Amino acid sequence: MNPLRKPILAANWKMHKTVAEAVAFAEALQEQTGPLTDREAVIAPPFTSLDSLCRALKLEGYSASAQNCHWEEKGAFTGEISTVMIKDLGCRYVIVGHSERRHIFGETDEMIRKKAASVFTHGMVPIICVGELLVERDANSTFDVVGAQLDKALEGLVSDLVGRVVLAYEPVWAIGTGRTATPAQAQEVHAFIRARLEALFNKEVANRVRILYGGSVKPDNVDALMAEADLDGMLVGGASLEVASFKRIVQFES
Ligand code: PGA
Numbered sequence: 710m711n712p713l714r715k716p717i718l719a720a721n722w723k724m725h726k727t728v729a730e731a732v733a734f735a736e737a738l739q740e741q742t743g744p745l746t747d748r749e750a751v752i753a754p755p756f757t758s759l760d761s762l763c764r765a766l767k768l769e770g771y772s773a774s775a776q777n778c779h780w781e782e783k784g785a786f787t788g789e790i791s792t793v794m795i796k797d798l799g800c801r802y803v804i805v806g807h808s809e810r811r812h813i814f815g816e817t818d819e820m821i822r823k824k825a826a827s828v829f830t831h832g833m834v835p836i837i838c839v840g841e842l843l844v845e846r847d848a849n850s851t852f853d854v855v856g857a858q859l860d861k862a863l864e865g866l867v868s869d870l871v872g873r874v875v876l877a878y879e880p881v882w883a884i885g886t887g888r889t890a891t892p893a894q895a896q897e898v899h900a901f902i903r904a905r906l907e908a909l910f911n912k913e914v915a916n917r918v919r920i921l922y923g924g925s926v927k928p929d930n931v932d933a934l935m936a937e938a939d940l941d942g943m944l945v946g947g948a949s950l951e952v953a954s955f956k957r958i959v960q961f962e963s
Pocket of ligand 1: 721879883884885886887923924925926944945946947948
């Protein structure tokens with residue numbers, strides 16, 4: 710981490726928790742962890758709990774995120790939720806392009822670009838996910854894959870907005886597998902992403918953007934990961950479902 714960039718510890722609950730469970734979690738986490746000034750805790754519940762969670766997160770330093778969105782404001786898109794509707798709830802962030810959206814639901818780079826742009830248009834901040842498959846890492850194409858995902862997601866955005874983007878590097882082989890990237894492996898890709906931002910925009914933008922790591926983050930590896938210079942936070946799946954374990958991640962020490 711770098712003191713210039715406020716760390717984000719984000720819980721991606723995926724398809725877990727009812728409204729009552731989500732609210733109980735939010736209350737317990739805030740009660741046990743207290744207000745946060747030097748870091749941010751973000752919770753991304755399923756859409757069904759997003760309204761209640763936005764209301765339940767009251768303390769300084771806590772905010773809610775959607776897990777997905779549609780890029781159009783309204784229309785005949787059965788089953789979809791627009792950024793206008795998400796903004797209406799008081800939500801601050803929207804995760805865009807998570808690998809499960811890309812690989813299970815077939816989202817393309819172009820859809821992800823439109824989603825990220827729409828999140829900005831409606832005054833929220835996209836958490837844009839990038840990451841390579843195991844075969845791509847084994848073929849030494851990690852930088853090509855991540856670089857191309859990044860270029861396409863940010864295409865057409867002005868540097869003022871790009872400086873506010875949150876990126877998440879999530880190697881697909883590390884998600885839900887218990888096989889975390891080592892701090893050095895993560896740092897290598899984060900440094901690559903920051904250099905790419907400098908090449909595409911400028912140094913100031915590159916230094917401002919927060920780049921989270923995701924993929925089997927746990928209470929026992931968060932401190933070592935956060936000690937790396939270009940890791941500015943964590944996007945946490947499995948270990949964010951229990952208050953005790955997510956609390957320890959929010960309270961990382963490095
Ligand atoms: P995991 O998921 O922490 O369960 O590996 C991370 C993610 O998918 O964001």
